[in-house]
Amino acid sequence: METAPKQTMSYKYDDIAASIERFDPDYKDDITEKQFFGFPLKAVLEDEKRLLNPEIPSVAYFSMEYGLAPSIYNTFSSAHSMGEKNQFFTHEVFSNYWLADYIFKIHIDKMLDIPIYSGGLGVLAGDTIKSAADRGVSFVGLGILWNKGYFKQNFWYKHGQIPEELQWDPDAYPGLVPLKNIVYLDTREGRLALRLWKYYVYSYDKKHVCPLVLLDSNVEGNPEHFKKLTDQLYRSDDVWWKIFQRSILGIGGMKALDSLGYKVDRYHLNEGHAAFALLEKYISLQDKSQMEEHRKKFIFTCHTPVAAGHDRFGVHDLSRVLTQPYIDAAQMFGKENPSSDQVNLTLMSLNNASRMNAVAQKHGEVMRLQFPMFKEKIQAITNGVHLHTWLSESFAKLFDKYDRVFGDWRKDQHNLLKVLELKSDAAFRKDLFEAHQQNKRNMISIIRHWGLREDVFTISWARRIASYKRPALIFQDVKQLVQIAKEQGPLQIVVAGKAHPNDNLGGAHIDKIMDHINELNEYRDDIRVLLLENYDTYFGKLLSNSVDVWLNNPLPPFEASGTSGMKAIMNGVLQCSTLDGWVVEAENDDIGWIFGYRHTGTDLGGEHDARLQEDSKALYEVLRQAVALYYQTYKAGQLNAKSAWIDKMIHCIQRAAFFNTDRMVSQYESEMWKLPS
Ligand SMILES: *Cc1c(COP(=O)(O)O)cnc(C)c1O
Numbered sequence: 214m215e216t217a218p219k220q221t222m223s224y225k226y227d228d229i230a231a232s233i234e235r236f237d238p239d240y241k242d243d244i245t246e247k248q249f250f251g252f253p254l255k256a257v258l259e260d261e262k263r264l265l266n267p268e269i270p271s272v273a274y275f276s277m278e279y280g281l282a283p284s285i286y287n288t289f290s291s292a293h294s295m296g297e298k299n300q301f302f303t304h305e306v307f308s309n310y311w312l313a314d315y316i317f318k319i320h321i322d323k324m325l326d327i328p329i330y331s332g333g334l335g336v337l338a339g340d341t342i343k344s345a346a347d348r349g350v351s352f353v354g355l356g357i358l359w360n361k362g363y364f365k366q367n368f369w370y371k372h373g374q375i376p377e378e379l380q381w382d383p384d385a386y387p388g389l390v391p392l393k394n395i396v397y398l399d400t401r402e403g404r405l406a407l408r409l410w411k412y413y414v415y416s417y418d419k420k421h422v423c424p425l426v427l428l429d430s431n432v433e434g435n436p437e438h439f440k441k442l443t444d445q446l447y448r449s450d451d452v453w454w455k456i457f458q459r460s461i462l463g464i465g466g467m468k469a470l471d472s473l474g475y476k477v478d479r480y481h482l483n484e485g486h487a488a489f490a491l492l493e494k495y496i497s498l499q500d501k502s503q504m505e506e507h508r509k510k511f512i513f514t515c516h517t518p519v520a521a522g523h524d525r526f527g528v529h530d531l532s533r534v535l536t537q538p539y540i541d542a543a544q545m546f547g548k549e550n551p552s553s554d555q556v557n558l559t560l561m562s563l564n565n566a567s568r569m570n571a572v573a574q575k576h577g578e579v580m581r582l583q584f585p586m587f588k589e590k591i592q593a594i595t596n597g598v599h600l601h602t603w604l605s606e607s608f609a610k611l612f613d614k615y616d617r618v619f620g621d622w623r624k625d626q627h628n629l630l631k632v633l634e635l636k637s638d639a640a641f642r643k644d645l646f647e648a649h650q651q652n653k654r655n656m657i658s659i660i661r662h663w664g665l666r667e668d669v670f671t672i673s674w675a676r677r678i679a680s681y682k683r684p685a686l687i688f689q690d691v692k693q694l695v696q697i698a699k700e701q702g703p704l705q706i707v708v709a710g711k712a713h714p715n716d717n718l719g720g721a722h723i724d725k726i727m728d729h730i731n732e733l734n735e736y737r738d739d740i741r742v743l744l745l746e747n748y749d750t751y752f753g754k755l756l757s758n759s760v761d762v763w764l765n766n767p768l769p770p771f772e773a774s775g776t777s778g779m780k781a782i783m784n785g786v787l788q789c790s791t792l793d794g795w796v797v798e799a800e801n802d803d804i805g806w807i808f809g810y811r812h813t814g815t816d817l818g819g820e821h822d823a824r825l826q827e828d829s830k831a832l833y834e835v836l837r838q839a840v841a842l843y844y845q846t847y848k849a850g851q852l853n854a855k856s857a858w859i860d861k862m863i864h865c866i867q868r869a870a871f872f873n874t875d876r877m878v879s880q881y882e883s884e885m886w887k888l889p890s
Contacts, residue, residue: 224261224262229257234391243293249289250387250388251290253419259421260423264476264477265474266476271353271475271477273466273481274338275463275481275482275490276338277356277459277486278330278331279329280338280340282754283387287343288387289387293385295324295386295387298325298381299324299381300324301321304318304747306663306743306745307370308741309740310663310664319659321659323751327386328379329357329359329446330363331446331677332711336598337596337774337874338356339599341483341877341878341881343417344874345423345878346416347601348878350423350878354425357427357428358383358427358429358431359444360381361378363379364377364378364711365747366746368727373720391409391410392409392411394409395408396468398461398465401535405461407429407430407465408429409426409427412427426473429443430442431443431444442454442457442461452527455526456534459486459489460534462486463487478510479886480494481885483516485515485559485561488559489539492539494507494511495542495546496542512569513563513566515559515570516572518773523559523560524557528543529554543561563590569587570591571594572596573794575793576593576773576794577591577593579773595871595872597875599874603784605758607648608785610648615635615641619631626873630867639854645862645863654667660707663743665705668847668848669702670702670843671704671707671759672687672705672763672764673708673709673757674687674708674710674766675710675756676775678712678722678723680722682772683766683825685722688726688729689832690830693833695740698739700837702840704840705742708726709756723744727744757778757780762788766791768823769791769792774794774795775795782804782866785866787839787861788865789808790807802867805861805865809824809828842858846858
């Protein structure tokens with residue numbers, strides 16, 4: 214224990230003021246007796262008390278990344294300027310309407326998301342903590358303050374993606390506060406100091422908060438190379454970085470809980486990255502035989518369906534970072550087999566956690582195949598998304614307008630099921646399509662210089678660029694695309710995504726997309742294709758709620774869950790998807806079109822055979838149907854509200870009643886955390 218935890222259960226304004234570094238002058242204008250950056254302070258005072266109270270069971274959730282999306286949800290206000298570095302507004306576009314690319318950029322007046330996420334895993338962690346707050350769970354998140362974020366993506370014609378270091382300013386970021394608490398890690402290279410920061414995640418009704426505690430190695434007094442340890446998320450050019458970053462999350466995270474005096478009853482490891490938390494628990498015990506008891510408190514969620522995705526480190530490499538007691542414990546808890554010199558963090562988590570889960574039912578099957586020795590223990594809880602973050606304003610208004618059917622849908626999200634009662638309501642069907650068109654017009658106005666049209670079929674593929682997600686599948690045979698457009702009507706395609714800077718294959722996908730866009734230059738009146746720079750949660754929301762069809766074409770069974778399609782369905786956006794991840798659970802719900810390779814049996818196959826030929830053919834086939842149905846539904850401003858398209862939109866909303874994090878967290882509460890009430 215680094216600092217004496219508070220034993221009292223009272224928590225007052227003065228305690229907050231005293232806990233913050235440079236409170237006066239930097240934070241006293243934003244944190245007053247009533248307000249926390251424009252939000253009610255009462256929720257903070259109440260919920261801090263719960264975390265300090267040993268009588269109330271609390272959950273600590275460890276995650277390498279968090280996508281909180283404060284630019285689109287629960288945006289704090291500040292009396293101070295948020296600083297130029299925390300704003301982010303220009304995005305290049307690479308399109309087949311190159312004249313626009315040449316003259317314009319997309320300008321958006323927005324706040325930079327706290328840049329501590331890379332993709333779906335982080336967005337899920339952010340949505341989880343938000344739903345925990347909504348549900349009033351006593352919950353604290355642990356993560357890392359990435360001083361240089363993930364990276365900034367720049368497009369260079371003929372060079373694809375050029376990664377650049379991202380600059381932001383944590384000191385001026387609204388709602389993010391540095392604490393006086395410092396925790397220390399003993400390492401092979403000496404003592405590493407880590408500062409704690411705090412960011413309160415408020416519930417949608419602002420009655421509760423869950424603190425997110427972030428560890429930061431950029432501390433005065435640390436050796437220079439230590440200060441950079443928490444610079445870049447998933448820096449992977451040497452295992453030394455990886456091991457240090459995982460030690461900071463797992464070991465540092467446990468020390469942070471101690472330092473804050475939080476009384477935690479459940480330790481939830483989101484992915485194997487956080488497994489070293491187990492080592493810290495073990496090392497901290499005077500009586501090692503108590504570990505059995507403590508193991509019961511550990512819960513593990515696995516997100517990785519591919520063996521290569523699991524972190525493994527050689528004992529030799531671990532000994533470059535960790536001290537001997539930790540290395541001994543790591544070998545005891547996570548060695549792949551008795552004669553191996555590899556420690557596997559997924560195994561370490563599986564070996565020691567009392568409960569473990571996959572993130573969709575299909576992923577549960579895959580995980581049981583991969584880890585047959587744990588097959589009895591592996592549960593599956595399907596991921597979700599946070600409704601209040603991802604639902605568009607026009608759809609919230611629509612649900613409110615029909616509140617006689619939807620009731621208090623903000624609180625009771627399963628009420629969205631009742632949309633079926635409106636299926637034959639002609640006025641609702643029209644209103645639903647109009648709410649969608651409003652979102653589409655909004656997106657088009659933001660990307661205005663590229664001349665997109667609201668009466669043209671629009672499809673989007675946007676997510677992290679990874680080979681198994683097959684980002685260029687729709688461009689596999691551009692002649693087919695042209696033919697579809699000529700036969701059925703024009704198309705608009707919007708693509709976005711970042712590839713990890715060290716992932717050469719990922720970078721190659723971006724080059725390939727650019728080449729295909731060039732091939733479509735002369736067809737720009739039939740098919741307009743845009744590739745947007747720097748995909749983030751802002752674009753995630755903008756695109757997923759506004760296009761007509763959301764494209765999701767991972768190679769089964771490598772998408773553990775996927776969540777961007779869930780953002781789309783709550784906004785009535787149809788799915789065009791392969792049968793993988795969450796989509797398997799919606800196969801028969803008529804939410805769009807399902808195509809391509811189906812994984813069955815016990816052989817997982819390999820990512821090297823991407824099945825691009827056969828699956829692109831299957832994609833063009835369903836695309837032809839989708840475009841045909843679209844123009845039967847909406848043409849030249851005329852809506853046929855009886856169309857099966859509108860039925861599909863209604864089915865999407867119906868399924869959004871399930872694919873949300875409110876339902877997911879309620880399952881974690883009852884099945885994984887099993888908190889005594
Ligand atoms: C939702 C989201 C993701 C996850 O997308 P998948 O389809 O699950 O891969 C990734 N990045 C951002 C910015 C998102 O908003």
